[in-house]
Amino acid sequence: MLGSLQLLQPNTVDEASGALRDFAERGKVYAGGDELLLLMRRGLLQSEILVDIKRIERLRGIAWNDGALSVGACSTHHILETHPLVREHAPSFAYAESQVANVRVRNQGTLGGNLCFNDPHSDPGTVLLVHNASVTLGSQRGERQIPLNEFFLDVYETALEPDELILDVQIPSLPSGMISAYLRLHRFQRPTLGVAAGIKMNDGTIAESRLAVGCVGPKAQRLAGLETKINGSSISDAKRILAEQKNYLRDLLRPVDDLLGCADYKLYMTGVMLGEALERVALREDDTLGIIARQKGSSSQ
Numbered sequence: 001m002l003g004s005l006q007l008l009q010p011n012t013v014d015e016a017s018g019a020l021r022d023f024a025e026r027g028k029v030y031a032g033g034d035e036l037l038l039l040m041r042r043g044l045l046q047s048e049i050l051v052d053i054k055r056i057e058r059l060r061g062i063a064w065n066d067g068a069l070s071v072g073a074c075s076t077h078h079i080l081e082t083h084p085l086v087r088e089h090a091p092s093f094a095y096a097e098s099q100v101a102n103v104r105v106r107n108q109g110t111l112g113g114n115l116c117f118n119d120p121h122s123d124p125g126t127v128l129l130v131h132n133a134s135v136t137l138g139s140q141r142g143e144r145q146i147p148l149n150e151f152f153l154d155v156y157e158t159a160l161e162p163d164e165l166i167l168d169v170q171i172p173s174l175p176s177g178m179i180s181a182y183l184r185l186h187r188f189q190r191p192t193l194g195v196a197a198g199i200k201m202n203d204g205t206i207a208e209s210r211l212a213v214g215c216v217g218p219k220a221q222r223l224a225g226l227e228t229k230i231n232g233s234s235i236s237d238a239k240r241i242l243a244e245q246k247n248y249l250r251d252l253l254r255p256v257d258d259l260l261g262c263a264d265y266k267l268y269m270t271g272v273m274l275g276e277a278l279e280r281v282a283l284r285e286d287d288t289l290g291i292i293a294r295q296k297g298s299s300s301q
């Protein structure tokens, strides 16, 4: 049961940030409440004042500007999975959003809440890393933009200051000709493993690659060292290289046993699913769910 709570509904970032500063530990940002209310009901988190940010115009809306999607932090997963601009410019991200939990959670939960909570078993962050996405943070002290890979610090830990909000997420399109895929392994609603790949082929070899993995360790990660190794290889050589990288993956991802899978299983399946993602993008296999999607404006290699 929840005790009595005070609900504040500020109209501006300035007001919300001021309330967070004034109430400190007693106040919490409340977006969709998917996570927040669950934790409070279970007594894992205490709060007297909820600062509901959904009325703040600056945190709403989806737009396409200068080669990047700008997504307001209060956009729900359901809006993102169905929005025409997202499906056109970041289709693998739209697909990842369609895989979040169930329609009730997707209708309520927001992208900003998902990234701020930073549960390791999440979908959107992994594919956003392949897009080199960044987040705009705002408070009474002004705004700052930081890359998503610097925003995620550790399990449930981010670079957000106590009086800051995520205002929006900037999602650049992938390079021209790059095809992307997001693959997910799950037994329950939350993913056991998520892998994202962006591959640009040239004459049968990988000209450019972007790889990311989520759910295995404390946070979603780009695999920059592996990308360098597979660039210039055929898909079958890249799969062979992948198979030899267990130590690299273990050191980087720091896999842990948890309720969704043991560390060794997640590590093994990371190799399998990265290989699968490479094959799918190389074959340009498409399916009706839009798992694989050719980026707009790509060349016909």
Ligand SMILES: Cc1cc2nc3c(=O)[nH]c(=O)nc-3n(C[C@H](O)[C@H](O)[C@H](O)COP(=O)(O)OP(=O)(O)OC[C@H]3O[C@@H](n4cnc5c(N)ncnc54)[C@H](O)[C@@H]3O)c2cc1C
Residues within 6 Å of the ligand: 028, 029, 030, 031, 032, 033, 034, 035, 036, 037, 038, 053, 073, 074, 099, 100, 101, 102, 105, 108, 109, 110, 111, 112, 113, 114, 116, 117, 121, 122, 123, 124, 160, 164, 165, 166, 167, 189, 190, 191
């Ligand atoms: C049953 C269930 C299944 C789920 N399955 C999945 C899944 O399959 N994949 C997946 O990715 N996720 C999953 N989730 C997680 C859920 O979808 C996200 O965590 C949700 O999007 C959180 O958003 P929210 O708006 O509800 O956040 P809230 O619950 O309102 O807030 C979460 C946290 O973020 C803070 N916060 C929220 N918005 C902001 C902001 N703009 N700026 C600063 N701080 C902010 C809050 O203070 C709180 O600490 C699941 C959740 C549940 C309950």
